[in-house]
Amino acid sequence: MSRFALPLGIFVLMVGLLGYGLRLDPKVVPSPLIDKAAPAFSLAMLEDPSRQLSTADMRGQVWILNVWASWCVSCRAEHEVITKLANRNLVTVVGLNYKDKSDDAARWLQQFGNPYATSVIDSDGRVGIDWGVYGVPETFVIGADGLIKYKHIGPVTHESLEQKIMPVLRELLS
């Protein structure tokens, strides 16, 4: 019996590790930016390109940066969730209009509703690179201290809003 113990132990360990590996989503790459200062930007607003919004303006308040684009299909899927979040009036939700045409973006907001306090234009995606954006949509929670507290990759669902984002917000706002 004991001579089977070692191979069996190794087998169980391997199955355990491989099983754990199977459950991980390879599309989710942990961001090195968590608990780091939000990369600074100063970008023109979609509603009025003559005005600018910078990360410095947001200092001292908890806010959310939601990366979206009119060409992004999953953004449409998460739009009602972002709208629900914005309607709770807990935090300012800023949109980062990523690699989009401003006309298309404005039309998209007109069509589906505009939950954002403002959307800023990142037409060439450089700010996106600074924020480590590699797929749209992505959602960042930034604390009053200017640090990134949480990053959600992919569309925010009702479940992930309640289970992941809201607890972070509640803790930051308490």
Place this chain on the structure above:
Amino acid sequence: MLLIFMLAGLWFAPAQAAIEAYEFDTPQMEADYNKLVDELRCLVCQNQNLAGSDADLAQDLRRETYEMLQQGKTPQQVVEFMVARYGDFVLYRPQFKSSTYLLWLGPFLLLVVVLVIVLRRLRAAAKPVEVDAAALADAKQLLEQEESDK
């Protein structure tokens, strides 16, 4: 005839998309660029490097790499720039640091463990089996008895 041209157009369209003509000041810069885009991972199509990917983000990151080199940044600085934003995942060749010790040294560790086990087994097999002299005499006697009984 028109249809043939249209089909040909379809055929060639994707092949053109990946080509960007970058001009480099020095051959060294070009070599650095090629090495970097070869070793950095495309985040969107995860099993491709930047050089081989046609994804939008890969194009942007190639542009970023090119511009940083043009500005006189070292390849090391470009790598640090990418890692600061996208994490160690962008590196096809992980750095040697405390969190990756196991990754780099693990195989050698495993080799040592296996060697120790194999050596122990070999030594155990080579050792002569100790036999109790009295028991051996008893056995001999039993055998002889059986022989004589026949």
